[in-house]
Amino acid sequence: MDAKVISLLANKPDTLNGRLQVLHECLRQSLPQTKQSSCLLYDEKTDLLKKFLSSHHFTNGGYDECIHLKSNQALFTLCQQEEGKLVSFDTDDSIWRHFQQDPDSVTAFIIPIKQAQRFIGFVCFETEFLAENLNDTAINTLILYAQFISMMINEEFSLVNTLLATVRAARDFTDFRDFETGLHLDRMACYARIIATHLAKKHRLSDEFIEHMYLFARLHDIGKIGISDSILNKPGRLDDAERSIMKTHVSKGVDMLEQVLQDYNLVDMRDTDMMRNIVACHHEYIDGSGYPKGLKGDDIPLEARIATVADIFDALTCHRPYKKPWPLEDAIAELEKMQQANKLDAECVAAVRENKAEFEKIMKELSDDKK
Ligand SMILES: [Fe+2]
Ligand SMILES: [Fe+2]
Structure with a gap:
């Protein structure tokens, strides 16, 4: 069975979700009663647990909102354990219904997944089995597949962590002090995720896209490591000459990303396009007046349009060496002005306006003053 999984995976499905589907199909050969395999990810900073991957398109009946992990005793207990829990959807506490993607599932086996001892989420297998029919052999098979899934997720996350650690190490080594100090990257990633979530329905964005947006947005300015401290x-x-040097952070970032991907043998790794697009296009404007390529409209990938709005919003609302933080309303008004001037994506800007309470919450929770 393991050899079969490995050979199916060797076909390299493009996305994590694609690979989860392959694993799910393999699992069904041993346990045809498994109806769905899915994964929820935990975000320590916000304490939110969110669905991330599913072997099928999500069909759940409205249980797709986030869950605060610490406010739920049962989930909080499970996340601290090593073993999984068998849940009957019929009889157990309604909290477990958040895991149910298929309305016909009877039970689920839910397993916490960890990365270096840290809890990162849950894998959930829904089955047609009644709890009493799920024997030890079946449970061991599910545990094995949960390990495959967590390995797959860990591989992806360690790539981004490697990139961030490389940048951080280089910065420490050269004594660079990023002018975008503090929690800029954390806030910007949260803003990008809110915008992506808002656009998900219309643009048919998967949960994986949204989580990658959150993960990869942090990399947008990695090229700034190559810009001098002064x-x-x-x-x-900045004067004109300085500004043109500053603009080279985009091409430097692209080169750096390629180099790290090559060094770690990850050039063909799935999802790296999204990373490249964010780094390469986060200063492009809709009317073609941005840089470095002067791309226009939809030629700018959606992930980059989202990152641009998130980045500018944070630049406006936080302290910079040359300016005070702008109040929320003024910052949104400025984004709208830029959108009317055809610089920013209209849907992304509308997403900020329509989710301003959430933006305000992030501004407060991740304020640099709190550090
Ligand atoms: Fe930038
Ligand atoms: Fe930035």
Whole structure:
């Protein structure tokens, strides 16, 4: 069975979700009663548990909202354990229904997944089995598949962590002090995720896309490591020559990303396009007046349009060497002005307006003053 899984995976489905579907099909050969395999991810900063992957399109009956892990005793207990829990959807606490993707599932086996001892989420297998029919052999098979799934997720996350750690190490080594200090990257990633979630229905974005948006948005400015300290930290506006040097952070970032992907043998790794697009296009404007390529409209990938709006929103609302933080309403008004001037994506800007309470919450929770 293991050899079969490995050979199916060797076909390299493009996305994590694609690989989960392959694993799910293999699992069904041993346990045809398994109806769905899915995965929920945990975000420590916000304490939210969110669905991330599913072997099928989500068909659940409205149980797709996030769950606060710490506010739920049963989930909180399970996340601290090593073993899984067998849940009957009929009789057990309604909290477990958040895991149910297929309305016909009777039971689920839910297993916490960890990365270096840290809880990162749950894998859930829904089955047609009644709890009493799920014997030890079946449970061991489910545990084995949960391990495959968690390995697959860990592989993906360690790529981004490697990239971020490389940048951080280089920065420490050269004593660079990023002028976008503090929690800029954390806030910007949260804003990008809110916008992506808002656009999900219309653009048919998967949960995987949304989570990758959150993960990869942090990389947008990795090229700034190649810009000198005197320009990065200049306590005033840049002159023309300095500005053109600053603009090279985009091509430097793309080169750096390629180099790291090559060094770690990840050039063909799935989902790296999204990473590249964010780094390469986060300064492009809808009317073609951005840089470095002057791309227009839909030629700018959606992930980059989202990152641009999230990045500018944070730049406006936080302290910079040359400016004070803008209030929320003023920042949204500025984004709208830029959108009317055909610089920013209209849907992304509308997403900020329509989710302003959530944006405000992130501004407060991840404020640099709190560090
Ligand atoms: Fe940038
Ligand atoms: Fe930025």
